[in-house]
Amino acid sequence: MSLRTFLPAVLVALVAVLPMMAPTTQVLLTLALAKGLPVLGVIVLLHAGQVSFGHALFFGVSAYAAAFLARVYGGGELISMVAVGVLAAVAVGLVVGIFVVRYRHIFFGMLNLAFSMIFFSVLEKFYYLTGGSDGLPVPRPTVAGFDMERAGFETVLFYLTLALCLVAAWATHRFLCSPIGNMMRTIKTNELRLEYLGVSARGVLLVGYLISAVLCGIGGALMAVAQGVVTPEYVWWVRSGEFVFIAILGGSGSVSGAFVGALIYEAVRTYASAFANDIWKMVLGVVLLGVILYAPAGVAGLYAQVMDRCRTRPANKTVDEDQ
């Protein structure tokens, strides 16, 4: 195993065992990973050169669907809540997607924003259904039929989230390497050529859009369960902006960027925002500018650069490199 793949494996293992050594980090890590999933969804679209300023829509739709399910059945079941959340996100993603894939660039971004703002207003105005700005409580669900203690449940939730993130990362990676994933990239470089090949660019983008909705859906339902409450803030544009920010910070070129970015972001936010609360947005803005201007490939890109340099320097004794 080369160093390049060894270090990420160590990182995953570290994330997996960290809660055992430092239990306070468990919730934080769960939230960070749950946030990494919609970021991955944003990254999928960035591969097609499109940025969505409204992906919190699918995050929120899924979270509210999970909350409604739990309320209807008087306490829910974790598996079915995530499943229903994803289904709801896909259904909304299909309706919104058919419309927005006709547009590119700023239109694409702002139309997504418009849809998420519409949903946000609906959540706030129809308070007798949605609880308004106070949101809805999400009672701790059962897991595969078992009622669990809080500590035990949080552990299960953490490992479920971690497992889902790994599966999602792998599946997304496979998708981006597949023919249709490559067509997504063609939308970014030259869409017209794609059309000349007889491929519907809108169709391709719609597939990518639905995949990103699924990823947001998984993340949203997990986040709702982890936080125990859903509020309209889940759909607020700041949340969508956060996803985009993390995607750029982590590196939009690869799937690992989503989770690396989300972990860094959540850690810094938890420990630094306490004394930088007033200038938090400013910090985000400055970092975003810095990354775009000086490290456009993000943290994952920097890592790849460092690895390339490590590999080329000891040119004679790279016997153990097997890739």
Place this chain on the structure above:
Amino acid sequence: MTLQLLALAIFDGVAYAALVFLVAVGLTLTFGVLKVLNIAHGSFYAMGAYITASIGGAIFAAGFSPWLAFPLMLIAGALVGIVVGGPVEKLLLSRIYELEDVLQILVTFAVFLILEDVQRLIWGGQPFFESSALQVLGTVDVFDITYTVYQLILLPMVAISVLVSLRLFLRRTLMGKLILAVTEDREAATSVGINAERVYFVTFVIGASLAAFGGALASATTSVLPGMGADMIVLSFAVVATAGLGRVEGAAVAALLIGLGRSFAVYLWPEIEVLVPYLIMLFVLLIRPEGLFGTTHPRKI
């Protein structure tokens, strides 16, 4: 709906449309020339409002004439355009015109985030309310409705004069013609000796000043509070997209459409008031993807 309510809804809509137009026209002008949709445009609007409300509040409290509010608005607009907008274009945007679209959008988004907190640091989180300019002009009775002169007459007049003078500026002055030339074809314009960088700079400052001027005018009619910039950028984007990106005259029509739609919603179905601009935009784009007055350009292979 009685005749009186109808008139009231129209007055509200027109006054509101005038404000939105000022912001939207700056956005669409900047986009037409720079091909960058500036998300930080909403911040310029908010800063114009904050400067007018805070300085206005201070000097009127010191006993100066409330008529000073009007020159103050012009100064606030120009100040934000030059002092804030200028450096943003010169130091930041000028470096990213070669980048891909998505990164350009994100750079202006980053500027927006930074300016949001700059406002918070300077003016804090509490709302400002300063309506001397509104009161000093008094009210007028139309169809038995008492309405403020400021909103019913001044705002639409300002909007119309901005529209007319912008048109004259672009068609009749040298600078305006240079702007049109660069908009049409930057490379060709540069090759005949036009300084495209300067045109970009001037356009951006004009656009930013218009947004800040819109904010300054709005500050007399509403509370100035955090988040108003975010609301306005979304709204003015809806106007600009409905009109067709880069369409100056179209922005006026779309602003009127959205302003009236919104004010009628307030009287007929208040729950959907905030949704109306989006619904109008979505409806228009569904039928005409390039906007009401937009034209489709053949894409280069």
